[in-house]
Amino acid sequence: MRSFAIVTTSPNELLAELHDRMPVILAPDHWPAWLGERAADLEELKSFLRPYPADDMADDMIVWPVDRRVGNVSNKDPSLIEPASVP
Secondary structure, three states: OOOOOOOEEOOOOOOOOOOOOEEOOOOHHHHHHHOOOOOOOHHHHHHOOOOOOHHHHHHHOOOOOOOHHHHOOOOOOHHHHOOOOOO
16 A cells, blocks of 8 residues: 655744644655665654755745635635735
8 A cells, every 4th residue: 555644843934934833845865765765763764854944945945825715625726826916
């Protein structure tokens, strides 16, 4: 059976204004250890479970307002990720 889980951690500086947690984002060089493709001890794996580094955010993470429809799980159209106009 294939499955997955979204592991969360405390938010970084960018997301702290929005929520009290964020998904763990693994750097590509950590993927082999996390996925069991190379040996890793428990302490190394635990070290990956931290907020995405703030110094890496400029190019990788962007925050913009979205429509309130995002909060309703019955809404599924692509426009949900478009920036909303801010009054």
